[in-house]
Each structure stands twice: as C-alpha cells, then as structure tokens.
Amino acid sequence: MALRDLSSSLSSSSSPELHVLAVDDSFVDRKVIERLLKISACKVTTVESGTRALQYLGLDGDNGSSGLKDLKVNLIVTDYSMPGLTGYELLKKIKESSALREIPVVIMSSENIQPRIEQCMIEGAEEFLLKPVKLADVKRLKELIMRGGEAEEGKTKKLSPKRILQNDIDSSPSSSSTSSSSSSHDVSSLDDDTPSSKRIKLESRG
Amino acid sequence: MDLVQKQKSLQDYTKSLFLEGILDSQFLQLQQLQDESNPDFVSQVVTLFFQDSDRILNDLSLSLDQQVVDFKKVDPHVHQLKGSSSSIGAQRVKNACVVFRSFCEQQNVEACHRCLQQVKQEYYLVKNRLETLFKLEQQIVASGGMIPAVELGF
Numbered sequence: 001m002a003l004r005d006l007s008s009s010l011s012s013s014s015s016p017e018l019h020v021l022a023v024d025d026s027f028v029d030r031k032v033i034e035r036l037l038k039i040s041a042c043k044v045t046t047v048e049s050g051t052r053a054l055q056y057l058g059l060d061g062d063n064g065s066s067g068l069k070d071l072k073v074n075l076i077v078t079d080y081s082m083p084g085l086t087g088y089e090l091l092k093k094i095k096e097s098s099a100l101r102e103i104p105v106v107i108m109s110s111e112n113i114q115p116r117i118e119q120c121m122i123e124g125a126e127e128f129l130l131k132p133v134k135l136a137d138v139k140r141l142k143e144l145i146m147r148g149g150e151a152e153e154g155k156t157k158k159l160s161p162k163r164i165l166q167n168d169i170d171s172s173p174s175s176s177s178t179s180s181s182s183s184s185h186d187v188s189s190l191d192d193d194t195p196s197s198k199r200i201k202l203e204s205r206g
Numbered sequence: 207m208d209l210v211q212k213q214k215s216l217q218d219y220t221k222s223l224f225l226e227g228i229l230d231s232q233f234l235q236l237q238q239l240q241d242e243s244n245p246d247f248v249s250q251v252v253t254l255f256f257q258d259s260d261r262i263l264n265d266l267s268l269s270l271d272q273q274v275v276d277f278k279k280v281d282p283h284v285h286q287l288k289g290s291s292s293s294i295g296a297q298r299v300k301n302a303c304v305v306f307r308s309f310c311e312q313q314n315v316e317a318c319h320r321c322l323q324q325v326k327q328e329y330y331l332v333k334n335r336l337e338t339l340f341k342l343e344q345q346i347v348a349s350g351g352m353i354p355a356v357e358l359g360f
Contacts, residue, residue, distance in 0.1 A: 027254045028290040035239045035247060081285065110289050132232045132293045135239070 018145060019043040019071055023053045023078035023090065024108070029131070033077060033108075036138045045071070050085025050093075053078065059097055073103055075145050079131075080109035080116065088120060095124040104145055108133060209351045216342045217354050223339070228332050233295030237355070249340050255294045259329055262287045266322055270315070280318065281310040287325070291332075298328040 020042045022033045030046045037044045047053050054060045057073065076094065080087040087107050094100045104126035109116065117128045127144065129137050207215070223229045233248075240247040262283050269280045288303035306321035343353050 026286065026290055026293070027258055028251060028293050031251050031254055032236070032239075032293055035244065035251075039239055039241075083282075110285075110292060131289065132235070132295075134232075134235050 017041055017043050018074045018142065019045070020075045020077055021053060021056060021073045022046045023048075023050060023076065023082070023087070025049060025079065025082045029079065029108075033133060036133060036135055037077075039135070040138050040142050042075075042142065043071075045073075050078070050082055050087065050090035053090055054085070054093060057094070057100055059093060059100065075126075075141075076103055076105045077129075077141075078105065078107060080107050080120070081111075088116075088123065091120060091123050091125055104148060106141060209346065209349050212342070212346050212349065213351060213354045216339070216346060219339060219342060223335055227297055228335055230295045230297040232293065236294060249343075252294055252336055252340075255290050255296070256333060258290050259287060259299075259333075263322075263326060263329065266325075270319055270322060275313075275315050275318070277310050277313050281307060284310060284325075291329075296329075296332045299325060299332055302328045 018041075020037050022030065022037065022044060024030045024033060024046070025048055030048065034044045034046050045056065047056055051060070053076070076090075078087040078090055085093075087109075091105050091107065094103060094105055101124070105124065106127045106129060107120045107125045108129045108131050110131040112130055120128055126148070127141060129141070224233075236248050236251060266280065266283050266287075269276065269283065284303050284306045288300055288307065291297075291299035291303060302321065302325040306318065306325055309317040309321055346353060
C-alpha cells in the first residue's frame, strides 16, 4: 500500500525505494545506520561529513560531481555532532537551497538537549532521533516520509506544529546561531537513563 | 561437546554478558540486523568498533600525557568513544565515558587519568568477551549449526 503511494508521489524516481543519504563521521554508526536503512528496504548512500554530503547533493558548486546527482535523494539522515560542518549547519544549508529544501532532513544525536532539538525542528528538520538508533525508529521514520510524499495537505498538517513553534519564538534563523555556543558536550544530558522510546517528536505532544 | 551443547553454551554465555551489564539491548538490535544475506554483520560492526576504539584510546593516552592537557582535544575523543560503544551496546564502556566526560568538563587532569584507566579496563573486558562469543559462534557454524537467538525479554 505504501509503496504504491510512494511510487506515484516520487515521480522523478523510477524505483519505489527511498534513497537515503546518511551522514555520520563515525565508522561504526555509518555501518549501523546503513544496515538499518537497507533492512528497511531503502537505497543508502553514506558519507562521512557534512561537506561530503553537500558535494554529493551538488551544493558545493563543483559541477564535476553532477553524475552523482542522478540518484535523487528522498531523505537525509545526519548526525548532529560532526567536525567541520555540524548536522545543524548542514540542515540549514539544505533548507536554504531552493533545489534541496524539499528533501526531509532527520537529525540524530546521542545527546538529549531540548534547546538543540527545538533549534533543529525550527530550522525545518523532519525528526530528531536519539542515538543509538533502533530498527523501530527507522521503520517509523520511513512511514513518516512515505506518508509525507502524499498530498500537500497531508504534508501541511504534519508541518503545522513546527509552524506554531516558529511563530511563537519569532526568531529568524540567524538568531539560532547563539546556540552554537551551547556546548555539545553537555554532561547534564543523561541520555543513558531514558528507559522507553527515545523519540523526540513534537507533533505527538498535546 | 555436541552441537546442542555448544548452542546452549553460547546462549548462556551471551546471557551472562547482559546480566553483568557488559552488553545492553543495543547489542540485541545489532543481532536483529544480521541474517542470511548479512551473516557477519555483528562481527563486522564490532570489529570496526575495536579498530576505532584502539585508535581513540591511543589518542587519549597521548593527549592526557601532554604537559598541558588540551581538553578541547580530549573531550571529542571521549564523546566519540561514548557514541560508538553506545551504538554496539557496550554499556559499561559507554557509562565509563559518561563519567570521563564530566571530569573533562571540570578539567580535572588526575581524575581524567583515572577515567581513562577505567574506560580501558571496561573496553578490554568487552573486547575479550565478544571475541570469545564470536569464537563460540564460529565453532557452531563450523559444525553446521545455527546460532540460536537469545530471548531476553527486553
């Protein structure tokens, strides 16, 4: 059922599979996320940095990499804490690009820092996943993305909580640059003792 | 030892790793990702973890041995190790990293040295146990058997 819907909505893709670009500087995490996505019937491309991700997406201005752009990316999953370009900065660049802003971006982080999560959601992230990522997270994510590929109304409904947030906070993207000073090494975030689902999903909050 | 006994040994051994807190449910997640098309997935990921960790622990030793310790260098390494150990379910290593980071935050050199020793200890422990686990699995596979799934009710 979902695949039929997907193949009709992703008109530029000849295959019903989602093509996911996974960005993470950790070898271990890249291998795990790749397998999680493949086992969930996704095509996967992994890169080790935000810069490489931009190159792959054709945003680095280097037309020599145009060959890679033939494989349309349906979803970007990126780690937050990476050397060089952080996941947040990558998210911003993608959302600032007219060519790429429609691609859903999901942020992953091992740290449960509420301001960071909100910052990402405000900037347009689709979801924020707490690491370590589980199969259930990926399955849920896939469903979310496939549903989001349907009618525009569905998409608008899904996005409206984020719009409420944006209105409330009355901030432009530039003001969120202050949060870069918030140390990503916040040891008060005890992600270890979160027992149940570590999903952070603003839409599900009342 | 016949095949059934070997399989029971493996199950018991694996269970003990969970009961001792050396591994957590994330390791089970990895096992779920292994199948006939990817029969070595877990050992591949774990091997990557070992390679990564050896490198990080080496870098940490060097960083902490400097006359003036640069915590801006130390903390990212610990963060990385915390992340990868968490990703494979090496719970005790991860927990030791959490403690380590809090002392990095305080810039307490002596405590960090102790933390490094603790992390190393936990790392060598899980490395040793996992290597034994893989050997047991290999023996079973070599005897033509299947690796039994471990049901732990997580």
